[in-house]
Amino acid sequence: MAGHDPAATEGQEGAWFFMSRNTSPVAEREPFDPDEMALRGRIGGLTTHSRHDSRDITRAARERFLARFFVEVDPDNTLPEPERFRRAEAARKAHMARLALKSAQARRAKGGTP
Secondary structure: OOOOOHHHHOOOOOOOOOOOOOOOHHHHOOOOOHHHHHHHHHHHHHHHHHHOOHHHHHHHHHHHHHHHHHHHHOOOOOOOHHHHHHHHHHHHHHHHHHHHHHHHHHHHHHOOOO
16 A cells, blocks of 8 residues: 555554555545434534533623614613613514514525415
């Protein structure tokens, strides 16, 4: 085999593996099965959530997402707190309703459920 020097591995247990200059271990692997990769990802996600509180994992992302609506409704931070919260909640609900509408339109265009 190209690139193999038997003297270099003589007397070394487990030293049977070598790499040729012409091949790559990545090139010799079989392609990934998408279903298996999805299952591996699911296992990883479930393992993470079994070890950590889900709310803690996503806290920073949720806070940043919600902060967007506070800035949208009161950029100068001049409204009283209860009014800011009421308006931010309404802005969040409007955002979610827009997403739902776009989703329904996309499903309809694809020939899926209305």
